[in-house]
Amino acid sequence: MNSSLNHAKHQNITIIKWLTYLMFMMFAMTTDAVGVIIPEVMKQFKLSMTAAGLMHYAPMIAIALSGILLGFLADKFGRKLTIILGLGLFALNSYLFLLGNSFAYFLGLMVLSGTAIGVFKSAALALIGDITKSSNEHTSTMNAVEGFFGVGAIIGPFLVTYLLKSGVDWKWLYIIAGTLCVLLIILALLVEYPKNKKNSAEKINLKATFSMLKDPFALGFSLAAFLYVAVECAIYVWMPTLIAGYGGNSIFFATYALTIFFVLRASGRFLGAWLLAKFNWSVIMTLFSVLIFICFLGSVVFGLEAAVILLPLSGLFMSVIYPTINSKGISCFPKVKHGSVAGIILFFTASGAAIGPLLMGGVSDFFGHNAKYGFVLATIFSGLLFVGFTINLIFNPTKKKILNLDISEY
Numbered sequence: 001m002n003s004s005l006n007h008a009k010h011q012n013i014t015i016i017k018w019l020t021y022l023m024f025m026m027f028a029m030t031t032d033a034v035g036v037i038i039p040e041v042m043k044q045f046k047l048s049m050t051a052a053g054l055m056h057y058a059p060m061i062a063i064a065l066s067g068i069l070l071g072f073l074a075d076k077f078g079r080k081l082t083i084i085l086g087l088g089l090f091a092l093n094s095y096l097f098l099l100g101n102s103f104a105y106f107l108g109l110m111v112l113s114g115t116a117i118g119v120f121k122s123a124a125l126a127l128i129g130d131i132t133k134s135s136n137e138h139t140s141t142m143n144a145v146e147g148f149f150g151v152g153a154i155i156g157p158f159l160v161t162y163l164l165k166s167g168v169d170w171k172w173l174y175i176i177a178g179t180l181c182v183l184l185i186i187l188a189l190l191v192e193y194p195k196n197k198k199n200s201a202e203k204i205n206l207k208a209t210f211s212m213l214k215d216p217f218a219l220g221f222s223l224a225a226f227l228y229v230a231v232e233c234a235i236y237v238w239m240p241t242l243i244a245g246y247g248g249n250s251i252f253f254a255t256y257a258l259t260i261f262f263v264l265r266a267s268g269r270f271l272g273a274w275l276l277a278k279f280n281w282s283v284i285m286t287l288f289s290v291l292i293f294i295c296f297l298g299s300v301v302f303g304l305e306a307a308v309i310l311l312p313l314s315g316l317f318m319s320v321i322y323p324t325i326n327s328k329g330i331s332c333f334p335k336v337k338h339g340s341v342a343g344i345i346l347f348f349t350a351s352g353a354a355i356g357p358l359l360m361g362g363v364s365d366f367f368g369h370n371a372k373y374g375f376v377l378a379t380i381f382s383g384l385l386f387v388g389f390t391i392n393l394i395f396n397p398t399k400k401k402i403l404n405l406d407i408s409e410y
Contacts, residue, residue, distance in 0.1 A: 013131050015191055017141065019184060020124055021148040023087070026180045027117055028152025029159065030094075030173060031059070032262075035236060036160040037170050045103040056237070057354045058107055062114025064350035067122055069206060071343015074123035075336055076204040079130060080193035082339070086120025087185050094178030097171040114350075121346055125326060126338035130194040134410050135331040135402050136277060142327035143273040143320055150266025150319075154259070197335050209340045212333075217398065218341055220388075221329030222348035227385045228321050229349050230356025231292065234378035235261055237357040238364070239311050242371040246304050254308040261315035268319025281324055282393045289386040291317040296379040300372065307375075321385075322349075332401050335409050356381070 034056050042052040074082040093112045100106070128145065132138040160173050212218045236258060246254040253260065275284060295314035299307035326345055333341045360374030367373040392398070 012192060013194075016127070016131055016193060017144075019187055019191065020127065020145060022180075023083075023120070023124060023184055024145050024149040025152035025155070026177055026184065027090075027120070028149040029156035030113065030177050031117065031156075032153035032236070033156035033160045033173055034059075036157045036164075037173075040164065040170050041103065041106070047103065051103075054107055055110055057358070059110045059114030059117070060350045060354040062111045063118040063121070064347045064354070066115045066118025067343040067346030067350065068209065069343075070119050071122035071126075071346065072204050072206060072209050072340045073119065074126045074339025074342070075196065076339075078193070079123050079127040079196055079339070080188065082123035083120055083127065084185055084188055086116050086118075086123060087181050087188070089119065090116035091178045091181035091185065094174040094181065097174040118343075118346060118350070122339055122343040125330060125342035125346070126196070126335075127193070128327070129330060129335045129338045129409070130196055132410075135328070135406050138331055139281060139324055139327040140273040140277045142323040143269045143276060146323040146326075147266055147269035147273065147319075150262065150269055154262045154266060196338075204336070204340070209343065212337070212340060212344060217332040217401065218329065218344055221325055221332070222345050224325045224385065224388055225322065225329070225345050226348040226352035226356075227381050227388070228318070228325060229352035230359075231296070231378050231382045231385065232318055232322070233353050233357045234296075234360055234375060234381075235311060235314065238360055238371050238374050238378075239307075242311075242375060243304060243308055246308060248305050248308070250305065250308045253312060257308055257312045260312035264312065264315035265319050268316045269323060272320030272323070276320065276324065281328065282389070282396060284320060285324060286386070286389045286393045288317040288320060289382070289389045292321070293379070293382045293386045296375065296382045300376055300379050328398060328402070331405065332398055334405060 038052045038055050041047060041055055042049070045052075073085075090113060093109055093116060096109055097106070100109075124145075125142075128138055128141050132141050156173065159176070160170050163170060163172055239257060239261075243254050243257060248254070272284075292314050295310040295317065298310045326342070329345050330338050330341050356378075360377050363377050364371050364374035
C-alpha cells in the first residue's frame with residue numbers, strides 16, 4: 001500500500017516538474033524575443049532606439065516590482081493558486097495584443113506582461129523547494145528549469161523571425177503564447193500540488209518581505225543575481241552592436257554569435273544539473289565565473305577577432321550561474337519564506353536586466369558611441385562576480401545554514 005502511494009506521489013511530482021519546465025519555456029519565448037520585435041516596432045511607429053528600448057525595460061521593471069511586492073503571495077495563498085494567477089493574467093494580457101495598435105497600448109501590455117511573469121516566477125521558484133528532497137536536488141532541478149527557459153529563448157526569436165518572413169504580424173507570438181498558457185492552466189488545475197508549509201509564528205506580508213532585505217544571505221545572493229544578469233544582458237543587448245560590420249576570419253561565428261550563445265547557455269544548464277549533483281557548487285561557481293571574466297577580458301583586450309569567439313563561448317560558463325544563485329539563495333531560508341525570498345532575488349534580477357544594459361549604453365555613448373567601452377563595464381561586473389564567488393568559496397558562509405535547513409525542511 002505504502003509502495004503504491006509513494007509511486008503515485010513520485011509520478012505526481014514528475015508531472016509537476018514537467019509542467020513547470022514547459023511554463024518557463026513558454027515565458028522565455030516572449031521575454032527573449034523582444035530583441036527581434038524592437039526593430040519592427042521602431043519601423044512601425046518611427047521610434048528612436050531609446051523609445052523602442054522601453055519594450056525591454058518596461059516589463060523588466062514590472063517583473064522587478066511584482067517580484068518584491070507580490071512574491072509573498074506564494075507563501076500566503078499557496079504555490080498552485082499563485083502560479084495559476086500569474087498564468088491567467090499573462091494569457092488574458094497576451095490576447096489583448098490583437099485589440100490595439102499604438103505604441104502606448106503595446107507598452108502598457110508589456111508592463112502587465114511583466115507583472116504576470118513576476119507573480120508566476122516567484123511562486124514557481126518557491127515551488128521547487130516543495131518538489132525536491134534536498135538542497136542539492138533543488139539546485140539540479142533549478143538548472144533543469146532554467147535549461148528549458150533557455151530552450152524557450154531560442155524558440156521565441158526564431159518563431160518571430162519565421163512569422164515576419166511569412167508576412168504575419170509579430171503580435172501573433174503573444175497569441176500563441178497565450179494559447180499555450182491556457183493549456184498549461186488546464187493541466188495545472190488537474191494536478192494536485194504539494195501543500196506548502198505554514199508557520200503560524202511567521203508573518204507573511206509585504207513588511208516581512210522588506211525586512212528580509214536586511215538578511216545578509218538574501219542580500220548577498222540578490223547582489224550576485226544583479227551582477228550576473230547585467231553581464232548576461234551585455235551579450236544579447238549589446239553584442240550584436242559590438243560585432244556589427246565584422247569582416248574578419250571568423251565570419252561564421254560572428255553571423256551566428258547570439259544563436260551559439262543561447263544554445264551553449266541552454267545545453268550548459270542541462271549539463272549543470274548533472275555537474276552540480278556530483279561536485280561542490282562553490283568550486284563550480286568560482287571556476288565558471290573566472291572563465292566568464294576571462295572571456296570578457298579577452299574580448300576587450302584582443303578586440304573583435306577574439307570577441308566573436310569568446311563572447312558566444314561565455315554562454316557555456318554562464319549556464320549554471322543564475323540557476324544556482326537562485327537555488328542556493330532560496331535554500332538559505334525555510335520553505336515558508338521561499339516565495340518572499342524568490343521575489344527579492346527576482347527584483348534584483350530584473351533590475352540588473354534593466355539597469356545593466358542602460359549603464360553600458362550610456363558608457364558607450366560617452367566614449368563616442370563605441371560599444372567596446374560598454375563591454376569594459378560588463379567586464380568589471382564579471383570581475384566583481386568572480387570576487388564574490390571566491391569569497392564564498394574561501395569562507396563558505398552558507399554551509400552550516402543550508403545543512404541545518406536540509407535536516408529541518410527536507
